[in-house]
Amino acid sequence: DTEVTQTPKHLVMGMTNKKSLKCEQHMGHRAMYWYKQKAKKPPELMFVYSYEKLSINESVPSRFSPECPNSSLLNLHLHALQPEDSALYLCASSPPGQGIFGQYFGPGTRLTVT
Amino acid sequence: AQSVTQLGSHVSVSEGALVLLRCNYSSSVPPYLFWYVQYPNQGLQLLLKYTSAATLVKGINGFEAEFKKSETSFHLTKPSAHMSDAAEYFCAVSANSGYSTLTFGKGTMLLVSP
Numbered sequence: 001d002t003e004v005t006q007t008p009k010h011l012v013m014g015m016t017n018k019k020s021l022k023c024e025q026h027m028g029h030r031a032m033y034w035y036k037q038k039a040k041k042p043p044e045l046m047f048v049y050s051y052e053k054l055s056i057n058e059s060v061p062s063r064f065s066p067e068c069p070n071s072s073l074l075n076l077h078l079h080a081l082q083p084e085d086s087a088l089y090l091c092a093s094s095p096p097g098q099g100i101f102g103q104y105f106g107p108g109t110r111l112t113v114t
Numbered sequence: 115a116q117s118v119t120q121l122g123s124h125v126s127v128s129e130g131a132l133v134l135l136r137c138n139y140s141s142s143v144p145p146y147l148f149w150y151v152q153y154p155n156q157g158l159q160l161l162l163k164y165t166s167a168a169t170l171v172k173g174i175n176g177f178e179a180e181f182k183k184s185e186t187s188f189h190l191t192k193p194s195a196h197m198s199d200a201a202e203y204f205c206a207v208s209a210n211s212g213y214s215t216l217t218f219g220k221g222t223m224l225l226v227s228p
Contacts, residue, residue: 004157033215042204042218043158056215090157100165102148102208103216105157 004106006091012112015081021109023074023091031055032074033103034066035090043090049074050096081113116141116207118188120219128227133177133192135222137205140186146208147188148216149179153201161203164188175199200226 004025013019023032031050035043048056049068057066063085065077074091088110092103121136139145146165150158162173169181179190188205205219 006157040202040221040223042221045215048215088155092158100146100208102146102160102163102206104160105150107157108155110155 004091004093004104006089006106006109008109009107010110010112012114013078013081014114015083017081018077018079020078021076021089021091021111023076023106024072025093025104025106026072027093027104028071028095029093029104030071030096031094032068033092033094034074034076035092036085037088037090037108047076078111081111083113086111086113116145116217118147118205118207118217118219120203120205120222122222123220124223124225126225126227127195129197130194133190133195133199133224135190135203135205135224137179137188137190137219138186139188139205139207141207147179147181148206148208149173149177149188149190150204150206150218151175151201152204152221158204161190195224195226197226197228200224 007022034046037043046060047066052068063080067075088108090108091106094103095101117140119138148163149161152158162171164171164181172178177192202221204221206216
């Protein structure tokens with residue numbers, strides 16, 4: 001299995017809703033990432049988990065709450081989002097190894113906040 | 115700090131013509147460099163990577179890139195463009211850390227005309 005899966009593909013939520021994005025990989029990678037990507041822009045790093053521990057939080061607002069229940073699964077919990085949070089949310093994973101391997105990306109979740 | 119600069123937000127070629135997408139990097143240490151492709155409404159797919167093993171790197175879909183230290187460049191080429199190559203291309207550099215955080219360029223949209 002050489003892919004990263006993300007569910008759902010599309011999500012529309014109101015500003016008062018609570019929802020979660022899910023990411024899964026079965027490649028044995030021990031680093032997992034959340035990115036936010038706006039149209040015609042590169043992905044922006046949000047969070048990094050290394051060996052199931054949060055290693056990097058790029059000053060992301062607390063309405064985004066990541067969770068890594070095990071080495072294969074990464075969630076992003078969403079609460080009280082703003083319309084400007086509408087974007088493509090990408091999950092990625094990588095093997096351990098000093099950056100040499102690059103990252104493997106999922107197809108993304110297209111989030112619309114109304 | 116590491117960074118990459120992609121010259122040209124858009125590149126237009128005719129089908130069958132040479133594709134050249136430019137990327138220059140800045141790094142105080144030997145870098146790991148990557149090219150990713152993103153088709154509309156999809157995630158990022160790794161095209162190829164430079165990890166110091168060989169300066170000419172071959173990737174998927176007929177793409178290749180040459181690492182030139184003297185020019186701090188890692189340009190992406192393909193001898194003959196196909197319509198299916200139309201997509202956004204991102205150059206990225208990896209931080210040399212225990213997990214591979216990526217710094218992306220701003221991206222180049224490749225347009226292929228018949």
